[in-house]
Amino acid sequence: MDELPRGNISMKIFKVKLSDAGAYKCSLPAMKKEAEVELIVGQSAVIGSDQPVKVLVSDDIILPCHLEPPLDVTTLSVEWRRGPALVHVYRNRRDDPVSQDQNFKGRTSLFQDEITRGNISLKMTNITEQDAGNYTCSVPKLQRSSITLVVEPKSALGFIIIIPVIAVIALIIATFLKYRKIIKRKIFQMTRQSSEQCRVSDNEEKQSLNVMSRLPEKEKIPQQQNSSPDIYTVSGLCHHDQSTAASTNSSLTFGNFLQNKDPNDAKLRRRPLSVPTNNPADT
Template identity: 55%
Template sequence: MGLIIIYEALMYLLVLLFNCAAAQVSDPSVLNCSTPNIVWPGSDVILPCRLQPPLSAESMRVEWTRPDLEPEFIHVYQDGRFLYELQNPHYTYRTSLFVDQLPNGDVSLKLSRVTQSDAGTYRCSLPSVQQEASVQLSVVSEVIGSDQAVQAVVGDDVILPCHMEPPVDVTTLTVEWTTRNGAVVHKFESRKDNTDIQNDTFKGRTSLFHDEMHKGNISLKLINVTLTDAGNYTCFVRKLIQQKKDNVGLFVDSKDKKGRDDDSKASSTVPTGPTNPPALTACHITLIVAAVVILIAGVVAGLVWWTRQRNRRQNQAEAPENIPMM
């Protein structure tokens, strides 16, 4: 009877362990990171990264790296402290985690006083749960105009070339073109053209390449050029109180002179680091091994009980034959 109770208890525990393991394998926490918006030199940025569903990372080793650097470590957190001795010197005193958010699975990295050389691919790794993901950081550096003046003839349509280098998405920023004396030639803000403050001389004659602005192309198209359009133009990209700018010259000839510049095109595809598929962790393996051991123990206990029962029945069957005749 005791063996039966033990066997049933073991089988019940086995079911619980398998359910636990199956739940963790089918719905593990996955590390998800997202790409931040365009960052300006000198500003601070957060590289968002968290475990979903939430799983405490307080006792985990958290590694932020840049594979293209040597040493590659940007920030390493383990056993409740920052391992500054592993950090790449370029990032000294500029990185931190939100330690109070680690219990919520938030392992985001804050990077202060961003420089142009900070642009690149960052990788967040949690070795204890075999999770990692990548974040691409883009830093606005330069607005590039043209070293040579654009040549045009009266009545021509021209393109004044200007682009971001390296290419970044400017569709959420303010792009503005002005003349040397400050007259507004064209303004783009809040994801659309703003003609309210445009100089009357240019109304109905200017446009941007909206479908290429996500590639950093902020070139201006000016149609039906006149002699009064000749001069220097400035292209701005503004964000709050910060701005980047460069100049483009326009030379207009009244004669039939064909000396025209093509527009500069800048294109880029921002890589997205792959997110590794969920993998079995040490916890999963331990649960499965324990379940197998318990199953074997239960089977052995059942065989022992069955053998004893069979022997008892045989003994009872043979007992009358051993009684002496009177």
């Protein structure tokens, strides 16, 4: 209004719609003057999805579709079709279930709060294998867009999940067998080393017994009947198995006996030990 005194009689239109397109005439009857203006409303593109939309049986899915640039389609009609069948119809500011195909009744809906921003995506619930196919999203006087829906059975996903699970289990088993083999090898090495040590000890003990057997009878230490057996004998310390355990028991050597007994022991004093020497007088 502030511009009228200066002769500016321009008109501003808010929230332009497709229906606003056309020729407009501005006239001043008192001056018998008029002017005509052609309004061209640019059309928005209907954009769907170039990639197939995949879903499992009995799940819900959203088929994407929107207008670019965004356009309020509240006063327009929106149609979703699969072939000739009407999947969902929106007109007169509400859904129209009357013309909807029976196979989709109660399972489809639009996002009512998003329609003003050009979002006309379709939500479908409780998907069946029969729902697979090509869907078309369209707005009258605008182009349309197609979306492909692929429905997969539940077992397909289960098979996909089982494959990596089997791979993980196989990896765990292989790792276990590998370390088990390493542990067995270490145990075998330790057992062999222990056996070699026992064999060396047995040989030393046999050599000591051979030395004792060569000594004259008077130089051997007699075993007292009343003395404790552990004074003169000891069981072998290394045995490879039970079959050889009895054969490895042996008497203490002469040196071991002196080493393990107290030199002040009365029995030792009563039986002094003599070391054989080569005396020329004896010969």
